[in-house]
Amino acid sequence: MKIIDASGMYYRELNERIKEEIKKGEKEIYLKNVNGQRYIGDGISSDAKIIIEGTPGNDMAAFMDGLTIEVKGNGQDAIGNTMNEGKVIVHGHAGDVIGYAMRGGVIYVRDDVGYRVGIHMKEYMDKVPAIVVGGCAGDFFGEYMAGGILILLGLNRGEKDIVGDFCGTGMHGGVMYIRGDVEDYKLGKEVKKVPLDDRDMSIISAYVEEYAKLFNVDFNEIMKEDFIKLYPYNKRPYGKLYTH
Numbered sequence: 001m002k003i004i005d006a007s008g009m010y011y012r013e014l015n016e017r018i019k020e021e022i023k024k025g026e027k028e029i030y031l032k033n034v035n036g037q038r039y040i041g042d043g044i045s046s047d048a049k050i051i052i053e054g055t056p057g058n059d060m061a062a063f064m065d066g067l068t069i070e071v072k073g074n075g076q077d078a079i080g081n082t083m084n085e086g087k088v089i090v091h092g093h094a095g096d097v098i099g100y101a102m103r104g105g106v107i108y109v110r111d112d113v114g115y116r117v118g119i120h121m122k123e124y125m126d127k128v129p130a131i132v133v134g135g136c137a138g139d140f141f142g143e144y145m146a147g148g149i150l151i152l153l154g155l156n157r158g159e160k161d162i163v164g165d166f167c168g169t170g171m172h173g174g175v176m177y178i179r180g181d182v183e184d185y186k187l188g189k190e191v192k193k194v195p196l197d198d199r200d201m202s203i204i205s206a207y208v209e210e211y212a213k214l215f216n217v218d219f220n221e222i223m224k225e226d227f228i229k230l231y232p233y234n235k236r237p238y239g240k241l242y243t244h
Contacts, residue, residue, distance in 0.1 A: 002026045007033035011057065015039055022046050036076075041069050041086075058095075061088050064105070077114070080107050083129070089214055093135070102129040102148065106207075110215045111135040115164070116143055121174055123147030132207050134215065139164035142230070143188075146173040151207050153179045153222060167191070168230055176230040177204050179222070191230045200229055 002021050006014050014037050021029055027048045031040070034054030041050055045065040052071045061069055062081035074092035078100055085104040096114035099107055104127040112135035119140065121129055130149040135156065141163050142150050154162035162180055169188030176191075177200065187193075196204075204227055212219035 001028045001030055003030045003032060005032045006035070006037060006054070009037065011037040011039060015042070018050065019044065022048050041067050061086065061107075064088075075109070080105070080131075083107075085127075091215065096138070099129065099131045099148075102131070103127060104129050106130045106132070108132045108211055108214055109134060112137070114138045116140045118145055118148065118150045118174075118176075119143045121145050121148035121150075123174065130207060132211050134211060134217075136160050137163045139166050140169060141167045142171055142174070142176050142191075143168070144170040144172075145176075145232075148174045149203065149207070150174070150176040151178075151204060152176070153208070153211070155217070155222070161186075168232070171230075171232040173232060175200075177227045178230065179225050179227050181228055182230075187230070190232050192233050193228050194231050196227060196229050200227075 004017055018029060030051045032053050034052050034056050036057040038057035039059050040056050041061045041064050043063040044067050047066050049068040055073050058076050059078045059081050061079055061083050064086045065084040066086045068087045070089040072091050075090045075094040077095035078097045079094055080088055080099045080102050082101045083105050087105060088107040090109045093111045094109045094113045096116055098113050098117045099121055101120040103122050113133050115138040117137050118131055128148055132151045134153050136154055137152055152163060163182055165186050166188055167186050168191035171190050208222055209219050
């Protein structure tokens with residue numbers, strides 16, 4: 001394992017160090033004292049693992065293609081922006097716009113996330129991106145979603161709503177699974193609740209099992225509560241706005 005102390009290091013220098021180590025063949029990099037450095041793991045194609053102690057800055061794992069990044073703390077905004085492949089694990093909360101235009105790989109967030117998570121997610125053939133959130137989400141969850149999987153567990157939420165307003169607004173592909181229920185007024189007009197089938201339960205079980213292992217929680221306890229499925233019923237919600 002290669003250990004890099006990021007204390008006081010400018011983000012460009014830190015990212016160059018990471019790329020240099022991966023080029024040398026390093027398979028595990030431990031970053032200590034990370035404090036807001038941006039763009040960690042961006043655009044890197046590798047099967048290496050980066051472990052982050054601290055709080056990374058915005059756009060971590062953007063355009064990433066294969067890395068595993070594990071954050072021993074919270075994450076900021078735009079994690080997994082246009083991410084192509086790989087895995088991100090956040091042992092805490094994460095900010096807004098997680099998984100923007102994400103097209104592959106998976107993101108696990110132990111606790112809550114902010115607004116517009118999963119916006120513009122997409123999938124193609126066997127590339128199906130997924131985001132699993134253990135806590136609650138803010139407004140516009142799954143906005144304009146075109147593909148992929150969003151799973152929202154709402155663990156330890158107390159009196160908080162599991163999701164904010166405008167959930168699924170503009171959604172025209174993909175699927176959301178939410179543990180518990182969501183009031184109809186919170187949903188975008190493009191989505192509806194539909195019954196789960198065996199395939200849905202298989203998908204949920206696989207991701208929740210991995211979540212439980214990563215964050216040392218009880219899989220069976222999570223699965224005791226029912227899930228709802230949100231699915232877009234109109235593939236072209238804005239088709240009437242255009243002449244062609």
